[in-house]
Amino acid sequence: MVSIAKEDQEKIKAYFEENLKEPVKLVYFTQKASKLLVPGRECQFCEETRQILEEVASLSSKATLEVHDLVAESEVATSFGVEMIPATVMVGQNKGAIRYFGIPSGYEFSTLIEDIADLSTGNSNLSAKTKEELATLTEDVHIQVFVTPT
Amino acid sequence: MARLAHKMALESPRIRADVIEITEFPHLAQRYAVRAVPKTVVNEKIQLSGAQPEAQFLQYILQAGRKPPKTGA
Numbered sequence: 001m002v003s004i005a006k007e008d009q010e011k012i013k014a015y016f017e018e019n020l021k022e023p024v025k026l027v028y029f030t031q032k033a034s035k036l037l038v039p040g041r042e043c044q045f046c047e048e049t050r051q052i053l054e055e056v057a058s059l060s061s062k063a064t065l066e067v068h069d070l071v072a073e074s075e076v077a078t079s080f081g082v083e084m085i086p087a088t089v090m091v092g093q094n095k096g097a098i099r100y101f102g103i104p105s106g107y108e109f110s111t112l113i114e115d116i117a118d119l120s121t122g123n124s125n126l127s128a129k130t131k132e133e134l135a136t137l138t139e140d141v142h143i144q145v146f147v148t149p150t
Numbered sequence: 151m152a153r154l155a156h157k158m159a160l161e162s163p164r165i166r167a168d169v170i171e172i173t174e175f176p177h178l179a180q181r182y183a184v185r186a187v188p189k190t191v192v193n194e195k196i197q198l199s200g201a202q203p204e205a206q207f208l209q210y211i212l213q214a215g216r217k218p219p220k221t222g223a
Binding site for chain 2: 081084086090093096098099100122125126130131135137139141149
């Protein structure tokens with residue numbers, strides 16, 4: 001069972017208290033727990049991921065979690081362009097789409113926490129030049145960053 | 151890289167930034183020949199290994215997301 005350690009919870013709570021301004025929604029796609037395993041459909045870390053997100057969302061009144069079933073609510077999944085699980089779409093003061101596929105544990109747990117702060121303030125801390133240049137994009141850009149949980 | 155990609159998407163409606171825990175999606179590891187992390191793929195065609203500084207990563211994004219200017223003849 002994955003769970004955020006008590007002292008880490010306190011730290012995150014304080015960090016959120018200090019850094020969150022506007023609400024942030026975590027839209028999580030998973031599958032319903034079932035005793036019947038459909039080959040290719042079993043989701044090894046869906047339960048653990050949900051637990052992490054629930055705990056994180058509970059640490060600030062400005063963070064909320066919304067849970068959807070990939071198959072039963074396929075129209076919602078399609079609207080977010082989600083085809084695989086576990087998937088977490090983060091919604092706040094962002095202009096583009098910010099998504100996380102897989103369990104946000106280990107090093108990537110801090111990615112999740114810091115992302116939430118960015119999404120809440122809308123402040124990326126990127127340089128003025130970067131922001132200017134990004135405003136000139138004329139085509140869609142899809143970035144995929146592959147990581148491991150260590 | 152995960153944070154930088156998400157920050158870029160925070161700033162531009164043109165950008166969709168996905169961070170993918172690769173051990174859970176082996177078909178993607180295979181498709182993009184991921185042997186070390188972080189590995190970043192931009193619009194399927196640009197593949198970057200390792201962490202990229204902001205200014206350098208920006209250049210790859212601009213390369214992928216801007217139509218080349220028409221040269222006057």
